[in-house]
Amino acid sequence: MSKVWSNRFEKGLNPVIQRFNASIEFDINLLQEDLDGSIAHANMLGQCGVITKKEAKQLVDGLEKIRSEASNGIFKGNLLDEDVHFAVERRLIELLGSVAKKLHTGRSRNDQVGTDLRLWLRRQIDEFDSYLKRFQSALLNQAEEHLHTLIPGYTHLQRAQPLSLAHHLLAYVEMSQRDRERLKDVRKRVDICPLGAAALAGTSIPIDRRQTAKILGFSKIYANSLDAVSDRDFTVEFAAAMSLLMAHLSRLAEEVIFWASEEFAFVRLTDRCATGSSLMPQKKNPDVPELVRGKCGRVFGHLQGLLTMIKGLPLSYNKDFQEDKEALFDTVLTVRNSLEAMSILMEEGLEFCPERLASAVKTDFSNATDVADYLVAKGLPFREAYQKVGQLVKESLEKGILLRDLTLEQWREIDSAFDEDIFAKLAPEQVVASRLSEGGTGFDRVQEQLLEWRRRIEA
Numbered sequence: 194m195s196k197v198w199s200n201r202f203e204k205g206l207n208p209v210i211q212r213f214n215a216s217i218e219f220d221i222n223l224l225q226e227d228l229d230g231s232i233a234h235a236n237m238l239g240q241c242g243v244i245t246k247k248e249a250k251q252l253v254d255g256l257e258k259i260r261s262e263a264s265n266g267i268f269k270g271n272l273l274d275e276d277v278h279f280a281v282e283r284r285l286i287e288l289l290g291s292v293a294k295k296l297h298t299g300r301s302r303n304d305q306v307g308t309d310l311r312l313w314l315r316r317q318i319d320e321f322d323s324y325l326k327r328f329q330s331a332l333l334n335q336a337e338e339h340l341h342t343l344i345p346g347y348t349h350l351q352r353a354q355p356l357s358l359a360h361h362l363l364a365y366v367e368m369s370q371r372d373r374e375r376l377k378d379v380r381k382r383v384d385i386c387p388l389g390a391a392a393l394a395g396t397s398i399p400i401d402r403r404q405t406a407k408i409l410g411f412s413k414i415y416a417n418s419l420d421a422v423s424d425r426d427f428t429v430e431f432a433a434a435m436s437l438l439m440a441h442l443s444r445l446a447e448e449v450i451f452w453a454s455e456e457f458a459f460v461r462l463t464d465r466c467a468t469g470s471s472l473m474p475q476k477k478n479p480d481v482p483e484l485v486r487g488k489c490g491r492v493f494g495h496l497q498g499l500l501t502m503i504k505g506l507p508l509s510y511n512k513d514f515q516e517d518k519e520a521l522f523d524t525v526l527t528v529r530n531s532l533e534a535m536s537i538l539m540e541e542g543l544e545f546c547p548e549r550l551a552s553a554v555k556t557d558f559s560n561a562t563d564v565a566d567y568l569v570a571k572g573l574p575f576r577e578a579y580q581k582v583g584q585l586v587k588e589s590l591e592k593g594i595l596l597r598d599l600t601l602e603q604w605r606e607i608d609s610a611f612d613e614d615i616f617a618k619l620a621p622e623q624v625v626a627s628r629l630s631e632g633g634t635g636f637d638r639v640q641e642q643l644l645e646w647r648r649r650i651e652a
């Protein structure tokens with residue numbers, strides 16, 4: 194029979210209920226944070242004179258012993274412990290005897306679990322910044338190779354205007370930067386210490402909450418003890434930031450998937466990241482981006498799960514909160530793995546096909562806007578120029594020719610303002626080079642962006 198409950202309990206739990214109730218199988222993940230939190234708490238109790246300095250030292254030594262036992266595989270929680278907090282306390286009592294029973298003075302598992310979770314998540318957020326940086330770096334390296342490689346740009350997945358491939362890749366660097374900033378912002382709300390709120394109302398024991406917060410490196414403490422043990426907003430914010438990050442990865446994944454198809458053939462997948470078919474010997478499949486796209490489902494699901502878990506919960510702590518852990522653990526693992534896989538895909542998993550891209554941008558009407566802009570430069574109102582070029586595109590499509598196939602006489606039939614210089618304007622390189630508005634795809638502009646990003650990534 195589990196001994197963790199007070200003497201109020203006479204009978205043991207039904208074993209099925211015991212398993213149902215327990216979180217030890219997954220919250221053992223929080224062991225390091227639980228030990229850190231307890232060590233800070235024990236030290237504070239000693240400083241405040243709630244226990245003697247000697248007792249505090251015994252507790253800290255005992256907790257460190259459990260840490261080393263865990264690293265040697267000697268300490269493992271078991272089902273009887275219910276959760277990581279009880280598992281540590283049980284072991285501490287085995288190691289130290291009755292002094293160990295002083296550790297839980299002035300705190301509850303409610304503020305304890307909130308502290309553990311925040312410590313754990315704060316560390317994950319810090320690590321994510323370097324994973325995101327690696328991804329940005331991989332994109333930037335590709336972008337630097339491809340300033341002058343052109344790629345069709347699309348709206349509605351219809352050919353629109355050609356782009357510098359570097360410009361296209363840098364769009365994902367920008368998106369990832371927003372992911373980094375969002376995480377930094379979420380971190381501010383993770384970095385608040387609930388410890389000392391005790392079960393819900395604070396404690397009559399003369400503790401010093403600021404001291405434990407300081408030892409644990411929190412920048413603030415919760416001002417309201419009820420809010421401290423009831424708040425799981427930060428889990429939702431984190432899951433939302435992770436969901437957007439996954440959405441970004443999934444958009445790139447989708448592009449890679451169709452770029453690698455025979456219909457596009459803009460990229461070749463290298464053997465490092467592609468997989469074969471068990472049946473069709475000619476196949477090379479983009480499993481990596483497909484998996485990333487697919488894994489969005491569970492990450493978005495966790496966000497929904499967390500939101501739903503909180504909805505309608507009365508203050509303060511409710512056991513429902515135990516459900517936050519698996520959602521967060523799986524979110525971190527899934528997004529970390531996806532981000533790493535997409536980084537490797539960008540680093541060594543694909544090669545752009547310059548010949549194929551060059552011929553793609555030459556054989557369409559994606560220079561039509563430039564013809565309209567040409568007439569605008571000669572003084573025509575834009576809408577009039579737009580109509581003239583629209584007519585021209587229609588006739589060319591009917592004849593099965595491109596704009597570059599028209600003779601000067603044919604241009605002049607449309608408008609007498611056309612001159613020899615129209616031919617140079619039609620070349621895709623020129624179409625790209627001319628887009629020098631700030632943030633545009635003009636090579637000079639993109640070059641500035643490449644330099645700026647190189648500086649920021651290396652800073």
Ligand code: ARG
Nearest residue numbers: 216276302303306512514515
């Ligand atoms: N295993 C619990 C959780 O994950 C720890 C806190 C339990 N507190 C309680 N009063 N039952 O939330």
